[in-house]
Amino acid sequence: MLDFRNILLKIIKYPTRWLLTSSYTPNDIEGELGISKDKPIIYLLKTHSATDLIALEMTTERLGLPNPFKKIEIAGQEHPATLFVERPRSLFSNKRKVTDIARSSTEMFKLHREDKDLDIQIVPVSIFWGREPGKASKSWTDLLTDRSSPGWFRKFFIILFLGRDNIVGFSRAVSSREMTNLKESDTDEQLAHKLIRLARTHFFRRQQSITGPSMLQRAQLFNGVLGADAVKNAINDEAKSKNISLEKAKEQAQKYIEEIAADRNSTAIRLAYRLLTKVWNKIYNGINVEHAEKVRELAQNGHEIIYVPCHRSHMDYLLLTYVIYNEGLMTPYIAAGINLNFWPIGGLFRKGGAFFIRRSFKGNKLYTAVFREYLEQLFARGYAVKYYAEGGRSRTGRLLPPKTGMLAMTVQALLKGINRPISIVPVYIGYEHVMEVGSYLKELKGSTKQKESFFQIFSAIRNLKNYGHGYLNFGQPIHLSQYLDENAPSWREDRSKAEQGKKPSWLTPTVNQLGVDILERINSASAINGMTLASLCLLCAKKHTLAKEELLFSMQTLLDLQHMAPYSIDATVPDTDASALLESTMKLGKFTVIEDKFGSIFSLDRRVAIALTYYRNNILHMFAIPSLIAAIVIGKRGCDRDELTSLVKLLYPLLKRELFMYKSDEEAAEYTESLINSMLKIGLLAEQEGKLVEPEPRHNNDDKGDAKYTLWLLNRVIQETLQRYALVLSQIENVDRITRADLEKNSQMVAERMSMLHGISAPEFYDKNVLNTFIAASRDNGIIAEDDDGWLKPNDVSAKLQREILTLVSPGFSQRVNQVRYLHAD
Structure with missing residues (x-):
């Protein structure tokens, strides 16, 4: 009988493999599920099906896992590498047919009591064909296509029509040793029946997670x-x-x-x-x-x-x-x-x-x-x-x-x-x-x-x-x-x-x-990529132009900073270096590259620069605090840690509201400390006489990068945000009180004018929603006062914040802001 089954299996294996295209989930079997290739593995399937086993075999070949058809040796004895919960159902019957899993499992658990070092990984595997969720009401066609433990006749049609849509779903391995140790009073037979109950529940949930519940008619x-x-x-x-x-x-x-x-x-x-x-x-x-x-x-x-x-x-x-x-x-x-x-x-x-x-x-x-x-x-x-x-x-x-x-x-x-x-x-x-x-x-x-x-x-x-x-x-x-x-x-x-x-x-x-x-x-959960990072660097440069060496050094430095002090554990940063990122990004044709005898120059024309603000804005929040640190150190020509962290603490609630930053105020303070230490370590900052200062410029011809220039670029990331804050505060500082609608309107008019005067290409600089968010955040955090009639008024905090911000923005912008006068609504 065994020989006949082997012959039959060989007959159906090759045409079945030809009809099958299997995928598997998850992609990282070892990392996500904790499956070790160095320990014995027994696969646990819902249905005893040769075609399911063939699909599993094809997948295990790709993953380097043991073959489910071959026996494994346990305590000197050969045992099947696969256990099954059910046998296929017949064409005209839905009666559940059991396998010998209870006996096989009982023998396995008995071996564990005799050998305390034995530990087998029981890996549940769900095989899906077409991922059809099924219907709430059945019809005659389900005799052929029903996927609930189908027999050979149904399976023939399933493979014929859905063989290219097969998915093999692996689940977290169950340690047989842990099961035997969990409740030592249980007999081997009780443990076996517990395994079967857990398996039935697991396979039902697995099916629900992949195919979903039965479909209702519309x-x-x-x-x-x-x-x-x-x-x-x-x-x-x-x-x-x-x-x-x-x-x-x-x-x-x-x-x-x-x-x-x-x-x-x-x-x-x-x-x-x-x-x-x-x-x-x-x-x-x-x-x-x-x-x-x-x-x-x-x-x-x-x-x-x-x-x-x-x-x-x-x-x-x-x-x-x-x-x-x-x-x-x-x-x-x-x-x-x-x-x-x-x-x-x-x-x-x-x-x-x-x-x-x-x-x-x-x-x-x-x-x-x-x-x-x-x-x-x-x-x-x-x-x-x-x-x-x-x-x-x-x-x-x-x-x-x-x-x-x-x-x-x-x-x-x-x-x-x-x-x-x-x-x-x-x-x-x-x-x-x-x-x-x-x-x-x-x-x-x-x-x-x-x-x-x-x-x-x-x-x-x-x-x-x-x-x-x-x-x-x-x-x-x-x-x-x-x-x-x-x-x-x-x-x-x-x-x-x-x-x-x-x-x-x-x-x-x-x-x-x-x-x-x-x-x-x-x-x-943001993702940094070559386009977002290169756009961020080039948009910060004067005339949106950088030598290739400057661009690569800046990109690599910012990558290193995110690796050392990540924005969050869910954010992703490329593992490749800046050179590989830039090479890949250049293929998208967004940058103008000019070659001269000194090397390559990367630049953006105005139209492209405006478009690339979109990609920079995808990751702007990830560099907001590092940029603010750079702006404070540069704007104040050096400062101690307490002064820096105090100003970050004042501005962070506004940045958090505008850029949807997830850290609490306390977490932001800790993150600021981590960033300062990381920036010191990679040379973006220096420390002199207890003050944080800019690093010394590098003039060594062998050194392609200048950390001081990269710090200046990093400072530019937050400049437009600070400039917008400064011009809104200037509007409210010029009046005794103002309605919110007038403040929004006047701020938008001034922002549009300043964007033209200073060549600011970012469309959100004068975006009404962004201005509204800052005004609301300033009111909610007590930076702008509100009287009983709902009018907004300046206060000591708004005046102090405006003075602080004006020290951080460029002198030319600061001078123009001071010249701005209140624009009457009429």
Whole structure:
């Protein structure tokens, strides 16, 4: 019989391998899962399937892991390298068939009692074909395609149609020694049955994390939304307020849900994944993904996952979903702007899981009720969801202030009683080339935003070229229940109010803070790349021009600084040196390079310089405090540590609000000390007679870099921010009091003028949102006073801060600021 099985296996192995294309997750098996190739390994699979074993064998060959078909030697005896929980089910029966896993496991645990040094790694492995989540209601086609322990007949069709979409999911190894030591009173048989119970639970959770829950028919989901009490009440209110029939109001609700709802299709997602793989390989040199293990752990622990990324480009919709699928996670339902719902893109996006949201629906109670109930249905059924905290795409490369409507609905859904834990996962997305930057600059100059259309998308596809690298980092998750416990302790008692449609008093302030915290975590997971770093250095240089040696030295010094004193543990810094980064970045064709007999000169013309501020702004927050240290040391011509840290402490709350920096005031003080020590170590600062000073300039011809010049460049990173602070404070210092609206208006007018006079290319220098943020932060931190009528007034702190900042900016700018007079609104 064994010989017959071996012969049969050889017959089916080679055609099966030809039909199979396997991927695996996670990418770092040893690092993330703690699997050691030096210890014995037994694989644990859900179903005893030859084709599953063949897929596993193909994967283990690539990873250098033991072959699952070969036996392993344990205590001088040969044992199978693979255990199975179930046997395949027959075509017309769903009855579960057990294997001999109980006997095999009992023998294994018995050997552990006889040999105290024995320790086997039991590695659960989940094999998925096509990642179809299954349907809530079955049909006759499921006889052939059902993936729950399928028999050979079903498996034939699965491999035939889905062999190219196979994924092998490894899980954290279970130590057999730890199991035997966990409860020594258990018999070997009890331990074996415990292993089986744990395995069944694990495989169920693993399936949920990769494929998601069973799919409802679209009509079923519609009925669930339209039948909810909140929507019924809104329909009644609509009929009464507009004096229309109840039937007309129901038809309107039906139109809203049809406008909103996704029409997700697993086949469409698989085809899109294949197509996008080809696209990414064509236009990107690679997609760098970090910290995906955090999300996998949440998914395997049964968390409802809500992805909240920053929004740089329309590419974000595709890139994040692609990465999630590639990392072996359930693809989310995606909130997309209604502007993307045009033929044929809208229909394709719906198939990929997109649901559409209007930019504003304030006052439309029926639409609000339908949309909120749809979102709650997704949460309640366990689907992952993705939406953007900023609302729209950033036109400057900075994070936008949060739009909290979707967050509020998420919190309200939790209040109504979602049984599983909800975790919000912030996501940083960055690019070395954003295809919309040109249109962003036109919009910032006042051009009307171009409406999305098929022809616009087709034009973009035609112009696809080398876009460098893409970067996607998952930030620290926010466990929503825990967050509310800390920030709104009474939230559990207020659930009854939420069920009655009442809004708790704590909801708005808590959600506003939650939005800020998400953006701070996005920025804490930033990725430095060649384009962002080179742009930062060149934009700081006079005339945006640097010799190649100066550029390389400055880039390398800033890389070294981030390695020694990292902005955060989640931020990523390239391991390659500046030379390799610059060589790769040059291929994107953004810089003008001129060769002379002394070497290469890198420069930017004005148009390109304005565009590159977008990439610099992606990482501006990471260099804000180092730059402020440099500005203080240069501006004050040396100072002691106490004076420096005191001024950083005064300015940090303003920078934190504007740049969404995640550190608390105390952490920022510690970080400042770490930066000072690191800057001293790498030669960016020197210490003389207890004062921090600039390093001496280097004139050695053999030395290609000058740390003093790099310190000057670093000081320039924060200059435009300080200049903006100075001109706003000058406006308020020239009056007894002023309304916030007038202060914003006058500051914007002065900023526009100063940008022309001083050749400031950054569009955000006079951006209204950025000015508003500084004014609000100054008021909230007591730097600007506010009287009982809501008028803003100068005080001693504002006067002191203006004097301090004027010592840090260039003399020419400082002189012009002092000449500025209050501009009357009329």
